[in-house]
Amino acid sequence: MLLENLSLLFFKNYEEASLSFSEHINCFIGDNGSGKTNLLDAIYYLSMTRSAFPGTEAQSVKQGEDFFMVKGRFEVEGSKHTVQVSLKQGQKKTVMHNKVLYEKMSEHIGRFPVVLISPYDTDLIREGSEERRRYFDSLISQLNHAYLEQLIQYNHILKQRNSLLKQFAERHYYDQEYLQVLNEQLVPLGEQLAQERQNFLQEFIPIFQKHYHHISGSSEEVSLTYKSQLEEDGFAQKLRQAERKDLALQRTTVGPHKDDFVFLMDGNPVKSFGSQGQQKSYVIALKLAHFEVVDQRQHHKPLLLLDDIFDRLDEKRITQLMQMVAAHTFGQIFLTDTHLERTDKILEGLSESIRRFEVKEGTVKVIRD
Known part of the structure:
Protein backbone atom coordinates (compact mmCIF):
# COMPACT_ATOMS: atom_id res chain seq x y z
CA MET A 1 0.00 0.00 0.00
CA VAL A 114 -1.27 3.32 9.71
CA VAL A 115 1.15 2.94 12.63
CA LEU A 116 2.60 6.01 14.38
CA ILE A 117 5.72 5.93 16.58
CA SER A 118 6.07 9.23 18.44
CA PRO A 119 7.73 10.78 21.52
CA TYR A 120 4.35 10.62 23.27
CA ASP A 121 4.15 6.82 23.11
CA THR A 122 5.52 6.42 26.64
CA ASP A 123 2.26 8.03 27.79
CA LEU A 124 0.83 4.54 27.26
CA ILE A 125 2.93 3.51 30.25
CA ARG A 126 2.80 6.66 32.37
CA GLU A 127 -0.84 7.68 31.93
CA GLY A 128 -4.01 5.99 33.17
CA SER A 129 -5.99 3.05 31.83
CA GLU A 130 -8.02 5.20 29.40
CA GLU A 131 -4.92 5.82 27.28
CA ARG A 132 -4.17 2.11 26.99
CA ARG A 133 -7.79 1.15 26.25
CA ARG A 134 -7.95 3.78 23.51
CA TYR A 135 -4.77 2.43 21.94
CA PHE A 136 -5.81 -1.23 21.91
CA ASP A 137 -9.38 -0.43 20.88
CA SER A 138 -8.01 1.53 17.93
CA LEU A 139 -5.64 -1.29 16.99
CA ILE A 140 -8.29 -4.03 17.21
CA SER A 141 -10.75 -1.83 15.30
CA GLN A 142 -8.34 -1.60 12.36
CA LEU A 143 -8.37 -5.39 12.20
CA ASN A 144 -11.94 -6.26 13.14
CA HIS A 145 -14.82 -4.17 11.85
CA ALA A 146 -17.35 -6.10 13.95
CA TYR A 147 -15.40 -5.12 17.08
CA LEU A 148 -15.50 -1.46 16.06
CA GLU A 149 -19.27 -1.60 15.54
CA GLN A 150 -19.75 -3.30 18.92
CA LEU A 151 -17.55 -0.66 20.57
CA ILE A 152 -19.57 2.16 19.01
CA GLN A 153 -22.85 0.57 20.13
CA TYR A 154 -21.50 -0.07 23.62
CA ASN A 155 -20.39 3.55 24.03
CA HIS A 156 -23.74 4.80 22.75
CA ILE A 157 -25.73 2.73 25.26
CA LEU A 158 -23.25 3.59 28.02
CA LYS A 159 -23.85 7.28 27.32
CA GLN A 160 -27.62 6.71 27.56
CA ARG A 161 -27.23 4.85 30.85
CA ASN A 162 -25.03 7.57 32.36
CA SER A 163 -27.50 10.22 31.24
CA LEU A 164 -30.33 8.29 32.90
CA LEU A 165 -28.39 8.01 36.16
CA LYS A 166 -27.93 11.79 36.16
CA GLN A 167 -31.64 12.31 35.52
CA PHE A 168 -32.47 10.12 38.50
CA ALA A 169 -30.39 12.40 40.73
CA GLU A 170 -31.59 15.67 39.23
CA ARG A 171 -35.29 14.80 39.16
CA HIS A 172 -35.37 12.68 42.32
CA TYR A 173 -36.96 9.61 40.77
CA TYR A 174 -35.89 6.07 39.91
CA ASP A 175 -37.09 3.97 36.97
CA GLN A 176 -35.70 0.52 37.61
CA GLU A 177 -37.44 -0.96 34.55
CA TYR A 178 -35.82 1.47 32.11
CA LEU A 179 -32.43 0.95 33.76
CA GLN A 180 -32.83 -2.81 33.34
CA VAL A 181 -33.60 -2.38 29.61
CA LEU A 182 -30.32 -0.52 29.14
CA ASN A 183 -28.48 -3.13 31.23
CA GLU A 184 -29.78 -5.90 28.98
CA GLN A 185 -28.52 -4.04 25.91
CA LEU A 186 -25.15 -3.23 27.46
CA VAL A 187 -24.29 -6.68 28.86
CA PRO A 188 -23.83 -8.76 25.67
CA LEU A 189 -21.86 -5.99 23.98
CA GLY A 190 -19.60 -5.55 26.99
CA GLU A 191 -18.94 -9.27 27.30
CA GLN A 192 -18.12 -9.51 23.58
CA LEU A 193 -15.66 -6.60 23.82
CA ALA A 194 -13.90 -8.11 26.82
CA GLN A 195 -13.63 -11.52 25.13
CA GLU A 196 -12.29 -10.04 21.88
CA ARG A 197 -9.65 -8.04 23.74
CA GLN A 198 -8.53 -11.21 25.53
CA ASN A 199 -8.47 -13.19 22.27
CA PHE A 200 -6.45 -10.49 20.54
CA LEU A 201 -3.73 -10.54 23.20
CA GLN A 202 -3.15 -14.25 22.67
CA GLU A 203 -2.05 -13.46 19.12
CA PHE A 204 -0.34 -10.17 19.95
CA ILE A 205 1.84 -11.02 22.97
CA PRO A 206 4.30 -13.47 21.30
CA ILE A 207 4.89 -11.00 18.44
CA PHE A 208 5.38 -8.16 20.93
CA GLN A 209 7.87 -10.20 22.98
CA LYS A 210 9.88 -11.03 19.85
CA HIS A 211 10.20 -7.36 18.94
CA TYR A 212 11.11 -6.31 22.48
CA HIS A 213 14.05 -8.70 22.64
CA HIS A 214 15.21 -7.61 19.19
CA ILE A 215 15.01 -3.88 19.97
CA SER A 216 16.42 -4.02 23.51
CA GLY A 217 18.87 -6.91 23.25
CA SER A 218 17.96 -7.56 26.89
CA SER A 219 17.09 -10.73 28.75
CA GLU A 220 14.23 -9.43 30.90
CA GLU A 221 10.84 -11.04 30.24
CA VAL A 222 8.07 -8.71 29.14
CA SER A 223 4.36 -9.31 28.78
CA LEU A 224 1.00 -7.64 29.14
CA THR A 225 -2.29 -8.77 30.57
CA TYR A 226 -5.88 -7.68 30.16
CA LYS A 227 -7.30 -6.82 33.57
CA SER A 228 -11.07 -7.11 33.26
CA GLN A 229 -13.73 -6.55 35.90
CA LEU A 230 -15.72 -9.34 34.26
CA GLU A 231 -13.23 -12.14 34.99
CA GLU A 232 -14.85 -13.35 38.22
CA ASP A 233 -18.54 -12.51 37.74
CA GLY A 234 -20.71 -11.89 34.70
CA PHE A 235 -21.35 -8.33 33.55
CA ALA A 236 -25.03 -8.46 34.49
CA GLN A 237 -24.18 -9.43 38.07
CA LYS A 238 -21.51 -6.72 38.24
CA LEU A 239 -24.06 -4.09 37.17
CA ARG A 240 -26.52 -5.26 39.84
CA GLN A 241 -23.84 -5.18 42.54
CA ALA A 242 -22.73 -1.68 41.53
CA GLU A 243 -26.22 -0.18 41.12
CA ARG A 244 -26.27 1.78 44.39
CA LYS A 245 -22.78 3.11 43.73
CA ASP A 246 -23.76 4.06 40.15
CA LEU A 247 -26.82 5.92 41.41
CA ALA A 248 -24.73 7.81 43.95
CA LEU A 249 -21.96 8.72 41.50
CA GLN A 250 -24.34 9.24 38.53
CA ARG A 251 -22.23 7.15 36.17
CA THR A 252 -21.57 3.51 35.29
CA THR A 253 -18.65 2.32 37.40
CA VAL A 254 -18.19 -1.23 36.04
CA GLY A 255 -17.69 -2.63 32.57
CA PRO A 256 -15.04 -2.90 29.85
CA HIS A 257 -14.86 0.91 29.70
CA LYS A 258 -13.10 0.65 33.10
CA ASP A 259 -10.77 -2.24 32.27
CA ASP A 260 -7.02 -1.94 31.82
CA PHE A 261 -4.09 -3.42 29.93
CA VAL A 262 -1.26 -4.02 32.40
CA PHE A 263 2.32 -3.73 31.08
CA LEU A 264 4.76 -6.09 32.80
CA MET A 265 8.51 -6.65 32.96
CA ASP A 266 9.78 -9.66 34.90
CA GLY A 267 6.30 -9.83 36.42
CA ASN A 268 6.37 -6.23 37.70
CA PRO A 269 4.64 -3.11 36.33
CA VAL A 270 6.85 -1.41 33.74
CA LYS A 271 5.67 1.98 34.99
CA SER A 272 7.23 1.41 38.40
CA PHE A 273 10.13 -0.94 37.71
CA GLY A 274 11.25 -0.21 34.13
CA SER A 275 14.07 2.23 33.40
CA GLN A 276 13.50 5.02 30.89
CA GLY A 277 15.33 2.99 28.24
CA GLN A 278 13.32 -0.13 29.01
CA GLN A 279 10.07 1.85 28.79
CA LYS A 280 11.08 3.22 25.38
CA SER A 281 11.93 -0.27 24.15
CA TYR A 282 8.61 -1.52 25.49
CA VAL A 283 6.47 0.98 23.58
CA ILE A 284 8.50 0.65 20.37
CA ALA A 285 8.02 -3.11 20.57
CA LEU A 286 4.27 -2.53 21.01
CA LYS A 287 4.19 -0.43 17.85
CA LEU A 288 6.29 -2.89 15.83
CA ALA A 289 4.01 -5.73 16.92
CA HIS A 290 1.07 -3.49 15.94
CA PHE A 291 2.66 -3.15 12.48
CA GLU A 292 3.30 -6.87 12.07
CA VAL A 293 -0.19 -7.96 13.19
CA VAL A 294 -1.86 -5.54 10.77
CA ASP A 295 0.48 -6.66 7.97
CA GLN A 296 -0.38 -10.32 8.63
CA ARG A 297 -4.13 -9.75 8.81
CA GLN A 298 -4.50 -7.20 5.99
CA HIS A 299 -1.86 -8.70 3.69
CA HIS A 300 -0.40 -5.27 2.98
CA LYS A 301 1.99 -3.18 5.03
Whole structure:
Protein backbone atom coordinates (compact mmCIF):
# COMPACT_ATOMS: atom_id res chain seq x y z
CA MET A 1 0.00 0.00 0.00
CA LEU A 2 1.28 3.45 -0.94
CA LEU A 3 0.17 7.01 -0.30
CA GLU A 4 0.98 8.71 -3.60
CA ASN A 5 0.12 12.30 -2.71
CA LEU A 6 -1.34 14.59 -0.08
CA SER A 7 -3.21 17.91 -0.34
CA LEU A 8 -4.02 20.23 2.56
CA LEU A 9 -6.25 23.28 2.82
CA PHE A 10 -6.41 25.31 6.07
CA PHE A 11 -5.16 22.33 8.08
CA LYS A 12 -3.49 23.35 11.36
CA ASN A 13 -0.66 25.75 10.42
CA TYR A 14 -0.96 25.11 6.65
CA GLU A 15 -2.93 27.43 4.42
CA GLU A 16 -2.38 25.19 1.43
CA ALA A 17 0.06 22.41 0.53
CA SER A 18 0.41 19.73 -2.11
CA LEU A 19 2.96 16.89 -1.89
CA SER A 20 3.87 13.81 -3.94
CA PHE A 21 5.70 11.02 -2.16
CA SER A 22 8.43 8.46 -2.64
CA GLU A 23 7.29 4.87 -2.52
CA HIS A 24 9.73 4.08 0.31
CA ILE A 25 11.11 6.82 2.62
CA ASN A 26 9.84 10.40 2.96
CA CYS A 27 11.58 12.83 5.32
CA PHE A 28 10.10 16.08 6.65
CA ILE A 29 12.97 18.27 7.86
CA GLY A 30 12.45 21.48 9.81
CA ASP A 31 12.69 23.28 13.13
CA ASN A 32 10.45 22.42 16.07
CA GLY A 33 7.06 24.07 15.62
CA SER A 34 7.40 24.37 11.83
CA GLY A 35 4.61 21.89 11.08
CA LYS A 36 6.42 18.59 10.50
CA THR A 37 4.24 16.61 12.89
CA ASN A 38 1.12 18.21 11.40
CA LEU A 39 1.96 16.51 8.09
CA LEU A 40 2.10 13.14 9.83
CA ASP A 41 -1.20 13.96 11.52
CA ALA A 42 -2.79 14.76 8.16
CA ILE A 43 -1.75 11.31 6.91
CA TYR A 44 -3.17 9.80 10.11
CA TYR A 45 -6.47 11.59 9.42
CA LEU A 46 -6.67 9.91 6.00
CA SER A 47 -6.35 6.50 7.63
CA MET A 48 -8.23 6.91 10.92
CA THR A 49 -10.56 9.90 10.17
CA ARG A 50 -9.28 11.67 13.30
CA SER A 51 -6.16 13.23 14.76
CA ALA A 52 -3.49 11.11 16.37
CA PHE A 53 -3.13 13.65 19.17
CA PRO A 54 -5.36 14.91 22.01
CA GLY A 55 -7.53 17.95 21.37
CA THR A 56 -10.77 18.96 19.71
CA GLU A 57 -11.46 18.58 16.01
CA ALA A 58 -11.82 22.36 15.75
CA GLN A 59 -8.14 22.71 16.68
CA SER A 60 -7.23 21.12 13.34
CA VAL A 61 -8.68 24.16 11.52
CA LYS A 62 -6.12 26.87 10.73
CA GLN A 63 -6.53 29.89 12.95
CA GLY A 64 -8.76 32.50 11.31
CA GLU A 65 -10.44 29.98 8.96
CA ASP A 66 -13.69 28.05 9.35
CA PHE A 67 -12.88 24.69 7.72
CA PHE A 68 -10.09 22.30 6.82
CA MET A 69 -9.64 19.69 4.10
CA VAL A 70 -7.14 16.82 3.87
CA LYS A 71 -7.03 14.76 0.68
CA GLY A 72 -4.81 11.92 -0.48
CA ARG A 73 -4.57 9.21 -3.12
CA PHE A 74 -3.65 5.66 -2.11
CA GLU A 75 -2.53 2.80 -4.32
CA VAL A 76 -3.43 -0.67 -3.08
CA GLU A 77 -2.53 -3.69 -5.23
CA GLY A 78 -2.79 -1.63 -8.41
CA SER A 79 -6.07 0.03 -7.47
CA LYS A 80 -6.33 3.79 -6.86
CA HIS A 81 -8.30 5.22 -3.93
CA THR A 82 -8.91 8.90 -3.17
CA VAL A 83 -9.78 9.80 0.42
CA GLN A 84 -10.93 13.23 1.59
CA VAL A 85 -11.58 14.35 5.17
CA SER A 86 -13.29 17.73 5.70
CA LEU A 87 -14.58 19.67 8.68
CA LYS A 88 -16.47 22.96 8.71
CA GLN A 89 -16.82 24.77 12.02
CA GLY A 90 -20.17 23.99 13.61
CA GLN A 91 -20.87 21.11 11.25
CA LYS A 92 -20.29 17.38 11.18
CA LYS A 93 -17.00 16.05 9.84
CA THR A 94 -17.27 14.28 6.46
CA VAL A 95 -15.15 11.51 4.94
CA MET A 96 -15.30 10.59 1.24
CA HIS A 97 -13.83 7.59 -0.54
CA ASN A 98 -13.56 7.97 -4.32
CA LYS A 99 -15.94 10.96 -4.08
CA VAL A 100 -18.61 8.89 -2.29
CA LEU A 101 -19.60 10.06 1.18
CA TYR A 102 -19.52 7.46 3.93
CA GLU A 103 -22.80 7.08 5.77
CA LYS A 104 -20.79 5.88 8.76
CA MET A 105 -17.16 6.90 9.14
CA SER A 106 -16.50 3.61 10.93
CA GLU A 107 -16.74 1.90 7.52
CA HIS A 108 -13.43 3.54 6.60
CA ILE A 109 -11.38 2.33 9.57
CA GLY A 110 -8.93 -0.42 8.61
CA ARG A 111 -8.97 0.17 4.85
CA PHE A 112 -5.71 2.13 4.83
CA PRO A 113 -3.92 1.16 8.05
CA VAL A 114 -1.27 3.32 9.71
CA VAL A 115 1.15 2.94 12.63
CA LEU A 116 2.60 6.01 14.38
CA ILE A 117 5.72 5.93 16.58
CA SER A 118 6.07 9.23 18.44
CA PRO A 119 7.73 10.78 21.52
CA TYR A 120 4.35 10.62 23.27
CA ASP A 121 4.15 6.82 23.11
CA THR A 122 5.52 6.42 26.64
CA ASP A 123 2.26 8.03 27.79
CA LEU A 124 0.83 4.54 27.26
CA ILE A 125 2.93 3.51 30.25
CA ARG A 126 2.80 6.66 32.37
CA GLU A 127 -0.84 7.68 31.93
CA GLY A 128 -4.01 5.99 33.17
CA SER A 129 -5.99 3.05 31.83
CA GLU A 130 -8.02 5.20 29.40
CA GLU A 131 -4.92 5.82 27.28
CA ARG A 132 -4.17 2.11 26.99
CA ARG A 133 -7.79 1.15 26.25
CA ARG A 134 -7.95 3.78 23.51
CA TYR A 135 -4.77 2.43 21.94
CA PHE A 136 -5.81 -1.23 21.91
CA ASP A 137 -9.38 -0.43 20.88
CA SER A 138 -8.01 1.53 17.93
CA LEU A 139 -5.64 -1.29 16.99
CA ILE A 140 -8.29 -4.03 17.21
CA SER A 141 -10.75 -1.83 15.30
CA GLN A 142 -8.34 -1.60 12.36
CA LEU A 143 -8.37 -5.39 12.20
CA ASN A 144 -11.94 -6.26 13.14
CA HIS A 145 -14.82 -4.17 11.85
CA ALA A 146 -17.35 -6.10 13.95
CA TYR A 147 -15.40 -5.12 17.08
CA LEU A 148 -15.50 -1.46 16.06
CA GLU A 149 -19.27 -1.60 15.54
CA GLN A 150 -19.75 -3.30 18.92
CA LEU A 151 -17.55 -0.66 20.57
CA ILE A 152 -19.57 2.16 19.01
CA GLN A 153 -22.85 0.57 20.13
CA TYR A 154 -21.50 -0.07 23.62
CA ASN A 155 -20.39 3.55 24.03
CA HIS A 156 -23.74 4.80 22.75
CA ILE A 157 -25.73 2.73 25.26
CA LEU A 158 -23.25 3.59 28.02
CA LYS A 159 -23.85 7.28 27.32
CA GLN A 160 -27.62 6.71 27.56
CA ARG A 161 -27.23 4.85 30.85
CA ASN A 162 -25.03 7.57 32.36
CA SER A 163 -27.50 10.22 31.24
CA LEU A 164 -30.33 8.29 32.90
CA LEU A 165 -28.39 8.01 36.16
CA LYS A 166 -27.93 11.79 36.16
CA GLN A 167 -31.64 12.31 35.52
CA PHE A 168 -32.47 10.12 38.50
CA ALA A 169 -30.39 12.40 40.73
CA GLU A 170 -31.59 15.67 39.23
CA ARG A 171 -35.29 14.80 39.16
CA HIS A 172 -35.37 12.68 42.32
CA TYR A 173 -36.96 9.61 40.77
CA TYR A 174 -35.89 6.07 39.91
CA ASP A 175 -37.09 3.97 36.97
CA GLN A 176 -35.70 0.52 37.61
CA GLU A 177 -37.44 -0.96 34.55
CA TYR A 178 -35.82 1.47 32.11
CA LEU A 179 -32.43 0.95 33.76
CA GLN A 180 -32.83 -2.81 33.34
CA VAL A 181 -33.60 -2.38 29.61
CA LEU A 182 -30.32 -0.52 29.14
CA ASN A 183 -28.48 -3.13 31.23
CA GLU A 184 -29.78 -5.90 28.98
CA GLN A 185 -28.52 -4.04 25.91
CA LEU A 186 -25.15 -3.23 27.46
CA VAL A 187 -24.29 -6.68 28.86
CA PRO A 188 -23.83 -8.76 25.67
CA LEU A 189 -21.86 -5.99 23.98
CA GLY A 190 -19.60 -5.55 26.99
CA GLU A 191 -18.94 -9.27 27.30
CA GLN A 192 -18.12 -9.51 23.58
CA LEU A 193 -15.66 -6.60 23.82
CA ALA A 194 -13.90 -8.11 26.82
CA GLN A 195 -13.63 -11.52 25.13
CA GLU A 196 -12.29 -10.04 21.88
CA ARG A 197 -9.65 -8.04 23.74
CA GLN A 198 -8.53 -11.21 25.53
CA ASN A 199 -8.47 -13.19 22.27
CA PHE A 200 -6.45 -10.49 20.54
CA LEU A 201 -3.73 -10.54 23.20
CA GLN A 202 -3.15 -14.25 22.67
CA GLU A 203 -2.05 -13.46 19.12
CA PHE A 204 -0.34 -10.17 19.95
CA ILE A 205 1.84 -11.02 22.97
CA PRO A 206 4.30 -13.47 21.30
CA ILE A 207 4.89 -11.00 18.44
CA PHE A 208 5.38 -8.16 20.93
CA GLN A 209 7.87 -10.20 22.98
CA LYS A 210 9.88 -11.03 19.85
CA HIS A 211 10.20 -7.36 18.94
CA TYR A 212 11.11 -6.31 22.48
CA HIS A 213 14.05 -8.70 22.64
CA HIS A 214 15.21 -7.61 19.19
CA ILE A 215 15.01 -3.88 19.97
CA SER A 216 16.42 -4.02 23.51
CA GLY A 217 18.87 -6.91 23.25
CA SER A 218 17.96 -7.56 26.89
CA SER A 219 17.09 -10.73 28.75
CA GLU A 220 14.23 -9.43 30.90
CA GLU A 221 10.84 -11.04 30.24
CA VAL A 222 8.07 -8.71 29.14
CA SER A 223 4.36 -9.31 28.78
CA LEU A 224 1.00 -7.64 29.14
CA THR A 225 -2.29 -8.77 30.57
CA TYR A 226 -5.88 -7.68 30.16
CA LYS A 227 -7.30 -6.82 33.57
CA SER A 228 -11.07 -7.11 33.26
CA GLN A 229 -13.73 -6.55 35.90
CA LEU A 230 -15.72 -9.34 34.26
CA GLU A 231 -13.23 -12.14 34.99
CA GLU A 232 -14.85 -13.35 38.22
CA ASP A 233 -18.54 -12.51 37.74
CA GLY A 234 -20.71 -11.89 34.70
CA PHE A 235 -21.35 -8.33 33.55
CA ALA A 236 -25.03 -8.46 34.49
CA GLN A 237 -24.18 -9.43 38.07
CA LYS A 238 -21.51 -6.72 38.24
CA LEU A 239 -24.06 -4.09 37.17
CA ARG A 240 -26.52 -5.26 39.84
CA GLN A 241 -23.84 -5.18 42.54
CA ALA A 242 -22.73 -1.68 41.53
CA GLU A 243 -26.22 -0.18 41.12
CA ARG A 244 -26.27 1.78 44.39
CA LYS A 245 -22.78 3.11 43.73
CA ASP A 246 -23.76 4.06 40.15
CA LEU A 247 -26.82 5.92 41.41
CA ALA A 248 -24.73 7.81 43.95
CA LEU A 249 -21.96 8.72 41.50
CA GLN A 250 -24.34 9.24 38.53
CA ARG A 251 -22.23 7.15 36.17
CA THR A 252 -21.57 3.51 35.29
CA THR A 253 -18.65 2.32 37.40
CA VAL A 254 -18.19 -1.23 36.04
CA GLY A 255 -17.69 -2.63 32.57
CA PRO A 256 -15.04 -2.90 29.85
CA HIS A 257 -14.86 0.91 29.70
CA LYS A 258 -13.10 0.65 33.10
CA ASP A 259 -10.77 -2.24 32.27
CA ASP A 260 -7.02 -1.94 31.82
CA PHE A 261 -4.09 -3.42 29.93
CA VAL A 262 -1.26 -4.02 32.40
CA PHE A 263 2.32 -3.73 31.08
CA LEU A 264 4.76 -6.09 32.80
CA MET A 265 8.51 -6.65 32.96
CA ASP A 266 9.78 -9.66 34.90
CA GLY A 267 6.30 -9.83 36.42
CA ASN A 268 6.37 -6.23 37.70
CA PRO A 269 4.64 -3.11 36.33
CA VAL A 270 6.85 -1.41 33.74
CA LYS A 271 5.67 1.98 34.99
CA SER A 272 7.23 1.41 38.40
CA PHE A 273 10.13 -0.94 37.71
CA GLY A 274 11.25 -0.21 34.13
CA SER A 275 14.07 2.23 33.40
CA GLN A 276 13.50 5.02 30.89
CA GLY A 277 15.33 2.99 28.24
CA GLN A 278 13.32 -0.13 29.01
CA GLN A 279 10.07 1.85 28.79
CA LYS A 280 11.08 3.22 25.38
CA SER A 281 11.93 -0.27 24.15
CA TYR A 282 8.61 -1.52 25.49
CA VAL A 283 6.47 0.98 23.58
CA ILE A 284 8.50 0.65 20.37
CA ALA A 285 8.02 -3.11 20.57
CA LEU A 286 4.27 -2.53 21.01
CA LYS A 287 4.19 -0.43 17.85
CA LEU A 288 6.29 -2.89 15.83
CA ALA A 289 4.01 -5.73 16.92
CA HIS A 290 1.07 -3.49 15.94
CA PHE A 291 2.66 -3.15 12.48
CA GLU A 292 3.30 -6.87 12.07
CA VAL A 293 -0.19 -7.96 13.19
CA VAL A 294 -1.86 -5.54 10.77
CA ASP A 295 0.48 -6.66 7.97
CA GLN A 296 -0.38 -10.32 8.63
CA ARG A 297 -4.13 -9.75 8.81
CA GLN A 298 -4.50 -7.20 5.99
CA HIS A 299 -1.86 -8.70 3.69
CA HIS A 300 -0.40 -5.27 2.98
CA LYS A 301 1.99 -3.18 5.03
CA PRO A 302 0.57 -0.19 6.94
CA LEU A 303 2.05 3.25 6.47
CA LEU A 304 4.72 3.83 9.14
CA LEU A 305 4.95 7.32 10.67
CA LEU A 306 8.08 8.11 12.73
CA ASP A 307 7.87 11.40 14.61
CA ASP A 308 11.14 12.89 15.90
CA ILE A 309 12.54 9.50 16.88
CA PHE A 310 16.13 10.53 16.11
CA ASP A 311 15.91 13.17 18.84
CA ARG A 312 14.31 10.91 21.42
CA LEU A 313 15.88 7.47 20.95
CA ASP A 314 19.43 6.37 21.68
CA GLU A 315 21.77 5.13 18.96
CA LYS A 316 21.21 1.45 19.75
CA ARG A 317 17.44 1.61 19.27
CA ILE A 318 17.73 3.75 16.15
CA THR A 319 20.21 1.26 14.70
CA GLN A 320 17.84 -1.64 15.35
CA LEU A 321 14.99 0.22 13.64
CA MET A 322 17.12 1.17 10.65
CA GLN A 323 18.24 -2.44 10.24
CA MET A 324 14.56 -3.32 9.85
CA VAL A 325 14.18 -0.54 7.29
CA ALA A 326 17.19 -1.88 5.36
CA ALA A 327 15.64 -5.36 5.40
CA HIS A 328 12.44 -3.90 3.91
CA THR A 329 10.44 -5.02 6.92
CA PHE A 330 8.35 -1.90 6.43
CA GLY A 331 6.66 -0.47 3.37
CA GLN A 332 6.26 3.28 2.93
CA ILE A 333 7.77 5.39 5.71
CA PHE A 334 7.21 9.02 6.70
CA LEU A 335 9.56 10.53 9.26
CA THR A 336 10.33 13.91 10.80
CA ASP A 337 13.65 15.33 11.96
CA THR A 338 15.23 18.68 12.75
CA HIS A 339 18.61 18.07 11.08
CA LEU A 340 19.04 17.08 7.43
CA GLU A 341 22.67 16.03 7.92
CA ARG A 342 21.74 13.63 10.71
CA THR A 343 18.88 12.18 8.67
CA ASP A 344 21.14 11.65 5.66
CA LYS A 345 23.76 9.93 7.81
CA ILE A 346 21.26 7.57 9.46
CA LEU A 347 19.54 6.70 6.18
CA GLU A 348 22.73 6.37 4.14
CA GLY A 349 22.64 3.26 1.99
CA LEU A 350 19.21 2.15 3.23
CA SER A 351 17.19 2.92 0.13
CA GLU A 352 17.45 4.31 -3.39
CA SER A 353 14.02 5.90 -2.98
CA ILE A 354 14.22 8.71 -0.42
CA ARG A 355 12.46 12.06 -0.80
CA ARG A 356 13.35 14.93 1.50
CA PHE A 357 11.05 17.86 2.22
CA GLU A 358 11.95 21.15 3.87
CA VAL A 359 9.28 22.40 6.28
CA LYS A 360 9.25 26.07 7.27
CA GLU A 361 6.43 27.75 9.23
CA GLY A 362 3.58 26.05 7.42
CA THR A 363 5.23 25.71 4.01
CA VAL A 364 6.76 22.57 2.55
CA LYS A 365 8.87 21.86 -0.55
CA VAL A 366 11.02 19.08 -1.95
CA ILE A 367 14.72 19.71 -1.39
CA ARG A 368 16.21 16.45 -2.68
CA ASP A 369 15.32 12.99 -4.00
